[in-house]
Amino acid sequence: MIKAGIIGATGYAGAELVRILMGHKEVEIVWYGSRSYIDQKYASVYHNMFEIVDATCLDDNMEALCEQVDVIFTATPQGFLASVLTEKILSKTKIVDLSADFRIKDVATYEKWYKIEHKSPQFIEEAVYGLCEINRDKVKGARLVANPGCYTTCSILTAYPLVKEGLIDPDTLIIDAKSGTSGAGRGAKVANLFCEVNENMKAYGVATHRHTPEIEEQLGYAAGKEIVINFTPHLVPMNRGILATEYATLRKKADGSLPAYEEVKAAYDKYYANEKFVRVLEKDVVPETKWVEGSNYVDVNFKIDERTGRIVMMGALDNLVKGAAGQAVQNMNLLFGLDESEGLNLVPMFP
Amino acid sequence: MIKAGIIGATGYAGAELVRILMGHKEVEIVWYGSRSYIDQKYASVYHNMFEIVDATCLDDNMEALCEQVDVIFTATPQGFLASVLTEKILSKTKIVDLSADFRIKDVATYEKWYKIEHKSPQFIEEAVYGLCEINRDKVKGARLVANPGCYTTCSILTAYPLVKEGLIDPDTLIIDAKSGTSGAGRGAKVANLFCEVNENMKAYGVATHRHTPEIEEQLGYAAGKEIVINFTPHLVPMNRGILATEYATLRKKADGSLPAYEEVKAAYDKYYANEKFVRVLEKDVVPETKWVEGSNYVDVNFKIDERTGRIVMMGALDNLVKGAAGQAVQNMNLLFGLDESEGLNLVPMFP
């Protein structure tokens, strides 16, 4: 059995890791790390785990933890892992980091968007960006995996084949994303109270959201050049789910015509036909967040608008699964040479 | 592999059966029966099943179906199974009926509350009421299992130990139950539109709801006499979940005092300490529907009100799992001698 520790086990992403790992045949959680609930029964913080998890919350001491486990998941606030990571820790255990600390290769970009000093720039280069469908081979040999953000996973996978194949002009890319409220975390803030979110919708972080440079970096690799995009997240009155609606201008073909449906579909199939967790939907079926809830799937589809010459791409995932804990487990499976879908055969729950 | 057929596979309870059976090691679904969607791809009706279920919907021909399967689940409107059931069908296959056709032993009571003629009274006697925690042994040898209703499962299990042990006066029992909207089914009705249910709450079927006689019959067995109760269901703006709040007068002890917390707790533990799917919560922790969502658990607890001499009992379950499809699978496991929890190790999803 692989021994796993979780730092930040009492946040929503940490709790989802626990839920998923309960169904994983090869993993045992031996450390439920928390800052707020030390010495409390884990099941008293998450009552769904009553009679399932008997453990008590421990602290977030990575030095102690790395001696006991094969893998550490850090579902922690920005800056935590960078502030405690050492070569010694990395030499003893693998790390899947659900925070943004090691997602961005350029330190200056990280510090500009996150408004925080990076305390461990020496590990950035070796960290592998854990978007499994794109970086699978690199993940397999890594010590430190930077698990992608929820918005970014959805945004990148929705557009990736068309950027990679040059079917769209990446500088015209506009991503309008909508997220359920679990993405905001379990902190007690007025803005996230039921009565403030329910029956309401708004944009936030307009032109300043931290997932922007992460999307730009990854899609820039696909495009073969640096790109800038518009990314606007919105808060939606639901618990789970991200829907990304993405707009871009299609590159015309040599004869001046737009690519046909079949040509675009072929590009998606080229990259995703063999990907279990990316479902390219049938023509005219739109992705809906509810159809992937609780599962590790990303559903994608597109519509060509002949009138404007643009394409509308759509992607949907569960922000806590493929957007966080599910992808973290997928990365862990790769790290340890397991079946990539072990523990992730989660059938979406409807309704 | 056990071959299973589902009649009514495109209703919410049928769809939940499909979801659960996808994770069951010993069962293969070979017939997705539907009245409304014959010849359509099942995954086009429930898009969560895209790339998971490749089958096409078939009709509801029980005669044909019974030749091909080991077990049939009927998740059908009242009266369907009673109108088609024959000795021949029962001799070829086992049946777990999620409708109310065979739940009530007295035909007159059934016909009075359901306002429908019972077409197969000859099978009522042999049908076993499939509340596993209470009727486990009877279920094991049955051909025809009447799977309990959602409200009734929650209502009965919440009060059962206290009725059985004589701690409460069963004639004082009042059950105030609240249900998510999936219990109303997938039929297109104005009353179940999003805008009519959302931000709204109401009672319905006051003093006339069909689950009343079912609760009275089963708790009457526990009480050793016929009882009448008040049962009031309410519609709540959420997808899943039933919460039953039950009130009854505690029987005083010989010395005139009320039973202590520990005595009541001991009664619950007597019946549920070894029941995996009934969780008796710790003192002062109230059942919440969200903590059991997606799982086969029933969470129960109670509070003694010294001032009034009454006890408030509370129970919560997921109406589509323990209240329908999960319990149906639990019954099927018993019918075929499998581990009772096979396919049902569903960790509740939160949030």
Place this chain on the structure above:
Amino acid sequence: MIKAGIIGATGYAGAELVRILMGHKEVEIVWYGSRSYIDQKYASVYHNMFEIVDATCLDDNMEALCEQVDVIFTATPQGFLASVLTEKILSKTKIVDLSADFRIKDVATYEKWYKIEHKSPQFIEEAVYGLCEINRDKVKGARLVANPGCYTTCSILTAYPLVKEGLIDPDTLIIDAKSGTSGAGRGAKVANLFCEVNENMKAYGVATHRHTPEIEEQLGYAAGKEIVINFTPHLVPMNRGILATEYATLRKKADGSLPAYEEVKAAYDKYYANEKFVRVLEKDVVPETKWVEGSNYVDVNFKIDERTGRIVMMGALDNLVKGAAGQAVQNMNLLFGLDESEGLNLVPMFP
């Protein structure tokens, strides 16, 4: 114009007072008191008021405020008004207190349920319990009105005629109440986050909720004797609305029969036929919270259960209007001899 000050203007009840008073022809708000948002624009705390309210939040200094206004609304935490009230203040201005400080006549009862010392017991006797439909005449001459609680207004009005007319045995009264989340206030607590409340339902304060003695006291007056009841509140995933489902044993008539529908209806009509804000619904129409949302109405109805000899009474109101700010304005109208419904001709909003 009547000059009004609000202490606690930035809570949900205070904000609803502002909303309602914006449409009141005879009142001008001159003081938006707040503890958390002093010196901030009121419209920056409640953006709905942008370009409607230009004022800046002031403090909660009652001594200063009473010199400037004709009436003060205190929408404050328990204990605030009792800790600052003086004869001087009461000699200068009228007060409508939306907290519980002066609702309960017996100090010991208050202190037992609220677990707080009462700092101004000398004003309890003169305070009038402002349930307008019952205490209208007393309110007219008062200096200090104790505005009833949200649950209590709904619970009392739903049962009052039957208690008063002796149609039910008040000691059998069980109140199962359900409330939207705005009743929990705007404080930042994990338990009230969107993801914790949404898709969830639970009871709370079982057998210990503070509105219990308030209901008992008022219905005790109607019964002509002290009574104890069961009161269980529940949290529902909606913003506004309270639904009370109440159970009681009907008193049999001299001939041993139960009262007929018409007799019970006549009792409701006796007290409410001329009450604008209490709507006794037509037979078999159940109260729904959505049908009163945003308005000052209470909708009530009932169903006799011949089988058990009990009656099920149901009442619905908007907890922020008739359950708080609307009733406060209704009381203010009485205090100043205005049309009781001035400012309260609010048509319920649906959907």
Place this chain on the structure above:
Amino acid sequence: MIKAGIIGATGYAGAELVRILMGHKEVEIVWYGSRSYIDQKYASVYHNMFEIVDATCLDDNMEALCEQVDVIFTATPQGFLASVLTEKILSKTKIVDLSADFRIKDVATYEKWYKIEHKSPQFIEEAVYGLCEINRDKVKGARLVANPGCYTTCSILTAYPLVKEGLIDPDTLIIDAKSGTSGAGRGAKVANLFCEVNENMKAYGVATHRHTPEIEEQLGYAAGKEIVINFTPHLVPMNRGILATEYATLRKKADGSLPAYEEVKAAYDKYYANEKFVRVLEKDVVPETKWVEGSNYVDVNFKIDERTGRIVMMGALDNLVKGAAGQAVQNMNLLFGLDESEGLNLVPMFP
């Protein structure tokens, strides 16, 4: 008193007209027209109107109706008004049409997008597009007002000043709009059931939604040329509210720089500073649908993205008020020379 008739009074937009007109001093509703509920009490269809509206539903006979009223509101399915309108009717009464029949000047465009033959093209020319803030003077003298669509009102008002002033390139305009579910109407459809919409989000009508040509026509007038845009509506799990997030490339100034915040703000102020119902929010305050709920306001704001050279414009309104019934009453006020805001001093309800 102005006598008004409503055809389609039992749809959500019709019901909102009734709610608003109840508070209008100069109007009396004399005809509640319905196709589905003829001869039923209006208050039995919309229980919020119990003891407020005593009328019974009548049919949709425009010939009879026009003899009795000063104004008719048609809140009807596409094609109804066009199929019954006559010169005689128009000579007797004014009409505010909430359907799309007379919104689009080009018949071919209408027929292409609506897939329906236009039965009264002779009245298209005279119909005035009733977006009050832009066409106020034309509305005043009209007989037939085409009340704008919900999405279109929000989409147009959010972008109008920048298109009109030439600050953005209108051909780069992309509108990503999100709507509450009341916009889908009260028809009984599976897709609009609570369980299908709740906890879900999706796009629909991608590149084909009928409001597209309406937006293009009106913004084309502002641009002084024909334009094509991308418009993508989404369904959100809330009752009311539309949020439009709009993207366009800013035109650079002569010196090659982007317009400053103040320059863009000045453009909004030029058109809206004196418009009561359009609120240009303060810098960095984003429009939220909840802050305008139940009111006739449109809240707008914007953010310049220096990195991409684009501007993100945002607008929020209540689809049933400013997006339908409120704007219809605003138009009626203009038609009859009343104060434009009579009946529309609706303070947004929060929470």
